Amino acid sequence: MELRQLEYFVAVAEERNFTRAAERVHISQSGVSAQVRQLERELGAELFDRSARVATLTVAGKAALEHARAALSAADAVRRSVDEVTGLLRGHVSVGMVVGCTVLPLFEALAAFHGAHPGVELSLTEDNSDRLVEAVRGGALDLALVGTAAPPEGVGSVTVVSEPLVAAVAPGHPLAGRGRVLLREVCAHPLVCMPAGTGLRTVFDRACADQGLRPGIALEASAAGAVADLAARGLGVAILSESMVAGHADRLTAVALRDVEDPALLALVWRDGVPAVPALLRRMRQAFGVAG
Structure with missing residues (x-):
């Protein structure tokens, strides 16, 4: 018994016609008929009633169909598994x-x-x-x-x-002694931010837009460390996430933003x-x- 025989058998059963099944599997109608006949000989039973123009499954054919489909599905699963491994080996x-x-x-x-x-x-x-x-x-x-x-x-x-935004300021900054501040209080100072197109900046810009605020972005830097360093030198209030400020705790103070709920x-x-x-x-x- 071969997989191609099961494939042809399933095709005939689903198409209910040897000619249409042959077109589906891209071989001649005589080739499909020969392979199905060979399968029937190996099983010792006829799978189709050929007395009418429509190929109708016999009792034996109905019993075999589900298992033939399962065998073809298992073979496909084997191919997919091998393809995945092959891709991992040289992809x-x-x-x-x-x-x-x-x-x-x-x-x-x-x-x-x-x-x-x-x-x-x-x-x-x-x-x-x-x-x-x-x-x-x-x-x-x-x-x-x-x-x-x-x-x-x-x-x-x-x-x-997922982390909240914070304002990071140098020691001696007016906001440094505050545990929590409003966004509008932060926007009253020059700001140091990451550029547009970054996740942090998107969260910050949306929060400002929701409150009708137009912040003054004094400086931009694409690296969090650079933003932190600029703020530590007193050049503005940095807008960063909590973990980004944690590495600069000796030079910066993180101040929570009371009215910014969306995290970065x-x-x-x-x-x-x-x-x-x-x-x-x-x-x-x-x-x-x-x-x-």
């Missing part, structure tokens, strides 16, 4: 990360993936979050770590970090259809401690 994954953001779990995941699948070529690109998301949507990137105000549409996504998100986004992406995504989830 390529293009990864993006938000510029100026050194996230150690990302590097740990890439290293673990490379150790498990050394034949897969990895590439890493930095850019701002908006362009990274568009690159994933368009197929230029397979997976990216981005900052965002909300899960992007049109791509797979999972949030790995760090998310993994990916496109489907790339054999190695599910395996890399599993490593990413493990490194960031995200279930799933």
